[in-house]
Amino acid sequence: MLTYLLRRLLLMIPTLLGITVLVFSVMAMSPGGISAQTLIGGMDMKPQEKQALLDYYNKRYGLDQPAPVQYLRWLNNVSPIGFVSDSQGQRGEFSFSKGMDLGTSFQYGRPVSDILAERIPITLLLNLVTLPFTYIIAIMVGMKAATQRGSAFDLGAGMSMLALWSIPTMLAGVLLLGFFANVQYFQWFPTAGISSREAQDMPFLPYWDEGGFVRGFLLDRIWHLILPVICLSYGGFAALTKLTRTSILENLHADYARTARAKGLAENDVLWKHVFRNSLLPLITVSAGLLPSLLAGSLIVENIFSINGMGQLAVEAVKGRDRELVLSITWISGFLTLIGYLIADFCYTLADPRVSYD
Amino acid sequence: MTKSVSSRESFSARIWRKTLAGVGVKFGLGWVGLLVFCAVFAPFLANSMPLLMSKGGTISAPVLEYLSVEDAWILASFFIALAVFRLNIDGGKQILLFLLGSALAALLVNSFVKPPVLVIYDDFRGPAYTQVDWKIMPPIPYAPVDYLRDLGSKGLEAPFATEGHTHLMGTEENGADVLSRMIHACRISLSIGLIASGIALAIGIVIGGLMGYFSGVVDMLGMRLVEIFEDIPTLFLLLTFVAFFGRSLYMMMVIIGVTGWSGYARYVRQEFLKLRKQDYVQAAVASGLPLSSILFRHMLPNGVAPLLVAVSFGVAGAILSEATLSFLGLGVVDAPSWGAMLDQAVKSSTFNWWMAVFPGGSIFMTVFAYNLIGEAFRDAIDPRLSDKAGVKS
Numbered sequence: 001m002l003t004y005l006l007r008r009l010l011l012m013i014p015t016l017l018g019i020t021v022l023v024f025s026v027m028a029m030s031p032g033g034i035s036a037q038t039l040i041g042g043m044d045m046k047p048q049e050k051q052a053l054l055d056y057y058n059k060r061y062g063l064d065q066p067a068p069v070q071y072l073r074w075l076n077n078v079s080p081i082g083f084v085s086d087s088q089g090q091r092g093e094f095s096f097s098k099g100m101d102l103g104t105s106f107q108y109g110r111p112v113s114d115i116l117a118e119r120i121p122i123t124l125l126l127n128l129v130t131l132p133f134t135y136i137i138a139i140m141v142g143m144k145a146a147t148q149r150g151s152a153f154d155l156g157a158g159m160s161m162l163a164l165w166s167i168p169t170m171l172a173g174v175l176l177l178g179f180f181a182n183v184q185y186f187q188w189f190p191t192a193g194i195s196s197r198e199a200q201d202m203p204f205l206p207y208w209d210e211g212g213f214v215r216g217f218l219l220d221r222i223w224h225l226i227l228p229v230i231c232l233s234y235g236g237f238a239a240l241t242k243l244t245r246t247s248i249l250e251n252l253h254a255d256y257a258r259t260a261r262a263k264g265l266a267e268n269d270v271l272w273k274h275v276f277r278n279s280l281l282p283l284i285t286v287s288a289g290l291l292p293s294l295l296a297g298s299l300i301v302e303n304i305f306s307i308n309g310m311g312q313l314a315v316e317a318v319k320g321r322d323r324e325l326v327l328s329i330t331w332i333s334g335f336l337t338l339i340g341y342l343i344a345d346f347c348y349t350l351a352d353p354r355v356s357y358d
Numbered sequence: 359m360t361k362s363v364s365s366r367e368s369f370s371a372r373i374w375r376k377t378l379a380g381v382g383v384k385f386g387l388g389w390v391g392l393l394v395f396c397a398v399f400a401p402f403l404a405n406s407m408p409l410l411m412s413k414g415g416t417i418s419a420p421v422l423e424y425l426s427v428e429d430a431w432i433l434a435s436f437f438i439a440l441a442v443f444r445l446n447i448d449g450g451k452q453i454l455l456f457l458l459g460s461a462l463a464a465l466l467v468n469s470f471v472k473p474p475v476l477v478i479y480d481d482f483r484g485p486a487y488t489q490v491d492w493k494i495m496p497p498i499p500y501a502p503v504d505y506l507r508d509l510g511s512k513g514l515e516a517p518f519a520t521e522g523h524t525h526l527m528g529t530e531e532n533g534a535d536v537l538s539r540m541i542h543a544c545r546i547s548l549s550i551g552l553i554a555s556g557i558a559l560a561i562g563i564v565i566g567g568l569m570g571y572f573s574g575v576v577d578m579l580g581m582r583l584v585e586i587f588e589d590i591p592t593l594f595l596l597l598t599f600v601a602f603f604g605r606s607l608y609m610m611m612v613i614i615g616v617t618g619w620s621g622y623a624r625y626v627r628q629e630f631l632k633l634r635k636q637d638y639v640q641a642a643v644a645s646g647l648p649l650s651s652i653l654f655r656h657m658l659p660n661g662v663a664p665l666l667v668a669v670s671f672g673v674a675g676a677i678l679s680e681a682t683l684s685f686l687g688l689g690v691v692d693a694p695s696w697g698a699m700l701d702q703a704v705k706s707s708t709f710n711w712w713m714a715v716f717p718g719g720s721i722f723m724t725v726f727a728y729n730l731i732g733e734a735f736r737d738a739i740d741p742r743l744s745d746k747a748g749v750k751s
Contacts, residue, residue, distance in 0.1 A: 159382075168718065
């Protein structure tokens with residue numbers, strides 16, 4: 001198992017390199033190259049200022065050098081081992097412990113790592129709340145549809161799940177925001193953000209005091225998260241329900257299930273202890289594919305609900321043509337995706353002892 | 359005694375018959391047909407100028423005079439497609455003939471159709487077009503870029519909100535009629551869906567075919583490439599492409615196509631890995647046929663069925679990608695698009711329900727239709743996965 005994990009981790013390196021090469025060449029091939037694209041926002045600057053900025057970038061990032069050299073410089077800065085470079089951009093000696101430097105965002109003028117450290121937890125929170133929610137509903141509905149195969153519930157669920165799956169996230173987001181958060185209709189939920197300003201000073205749990213009910217930090221967070229999580233989850237559970245249903249159907253009539261029934265087990269025990277456990281495998285495989293789609297989904301959801309997560313940052317970075325941010329975000333979302341696949345493979349061995357990677 | 363029944367029905371004919379048996383797929387095909395109709399005849403369905411009018415004894419057709427090169431080419435291609443479909447020749451030749459025909463039509467249209475450079479929509483509500491003997495207007499008498507400034511429109515009016523001129527689906531922020539824009543936007547959605555998945559399919563078949571046929575090192579390298587394209591969040595790569603390369607419709611088609619091939623490559627690879635050891639492939643190799651012939655003439659037709667499923671889901675995905683880009687404000691500039699209209703629903707301080715319900719609804723219906731078609735294909739090709747399989751009432 002350990003060798004397998006090691007091999008997988010090593011195989012991640014070429015994939016991650018490939019992803020960055022791809023994105024980097026897109027930027028390098030764009031009209032005018034990276035230097036022209038990065039300075040596109042500086043139209044209102046004085047000529048001297050613009051020249052000074054260009055000089056600074058040239059020194060700091062080598063924007064005047066050919067694209068492959070620029071890429072290698074970036075790679076050297078990002079990788080944990082490589083050549084040390086000083087503030088002049090001169091190359092020093094080779095080192096194994098120089099640490100990673102994601103660079104400075106052109107747009108915000110702050111280190112990319114700082115910006116990402118603020119944004120990633122928010123996106124992860126959104127996705128990690130969504131995942132269990134998705135699985136619970138999917139397994140419930142899928143199980144009921146499979147045991148009552150051919151019934152009205154089964155057919156209705158099949159059709160409505162396909163319909164749910166086809167609803168674009170942005171339509172769901174816009175409709176939910178418009179009807180449930182807007183002052184014109186039901187103003188039940190907040191329109192933006194993941195917590196209100198006053199919630200920062202509240203205690204964590206809700207409580208009663210002389211002023212009345214105080215929401216507390218936790219409830220406030222949940223209240224803000226309800227609409228975004230609905231938007232993120234419905235597509236996932238539609239796909240998962242279908243999968244649960246087919247996978248349970250396959251096992252429901254297997255020999256071991258009949259044996260379990262024959263020895264007098266209650267139907268519920270047969271379902272949950274035998275059939276369900278054996279139907280888990282495909283559900284786990286899909287969970288790995290679910291993560292990238294969740295990341296893409298949060299891109300839209302964060303923009304609709306004005307949540308300051310990585311998805312919103314990605315759109316801002318791309319619109320501002322911020323090279324360092326764009327590269328780092330691609331790199332990190334690629335990394336998260338690969339980690340997702342790795343975890344799925346690991347869970348595989350837990351769910352099915354027959355699978356081993358040695 | 360049981361009598362054996364031999365069927366002369368070919369594999370593809372059987373798949374078509376089984377696919378068309380469902381209710382959902384009929385609905386899906388119906389919706390797509392409606393979209394095609396709207397896309398082809400958009401200038402005759404929604405336009406500010408009369409279809410036909412008579413003034414002082416002379417009958418003229420202003421819509422035809424103002425028909426743009428694009429409109430004329432789409433019309434010509436549609437009728438060429440109809441004619442080719444009628445001919446009794448095999449599929450590959452039909453496609454080739456259609457492509458040749460529409461290329462020829464493009465040339466002809468480019469050299470002969472010369473619409474007026476400037477279209478002033480206010481003129482069509484002036485005396486030259488109103489004081490006539492009789493005139494026939496299109497069903498929706500507003501063009502998609504007719505901003506109705508002469509009628510004092512403020513934009514973002516709810517359906518039926520204003521007296522005098524009826525907007526069945528309200529107006530958008532610049533005062534143009536939403537229904538008219540929706541009809542013209544069918545073109546963008548349909549063409550993005552078909553062309554982008556066509557490009558993705560072509561790349562996927564070639565790369566997947568080579569991977570499956572050669573296996574070994576080629577397969578290893580190819581799989582890394584597939585993995586790279588799978589692990590990149592496609593939407594993000596698209597955003598990068600569009601932001602750095604500019605927002606042309608054709609660029610978008612190419613980009614969605616270039617980023618979306620990995621799934622097709624996987625399907626083709628899997629099929630080809632199964633097929634490569636078959637006798638007829640070995641025979642083709644032994645008789646010294648060129649590689650392209652082995653791959654595309656002998657192996658591909660036997661491995662194409664699962665691709666149909668992937669393609670119908672892929673078209674839905676491409677349409678969704680375009681809508682998402684437009685929604686994020688990175689879509690085509692100034693051309694009507696469902697995604698961009700949906701964006702206007704919450705842009706202003708109020709919630710404009712008609713901007714959400716109608717364009718969003720048609721994105722949903724289109725994606726749903728393609729998904730239904732894909733589902734029906736899958737049930738027909740692989741009955742084990744079917745919902746209806748083995749259900750005894």
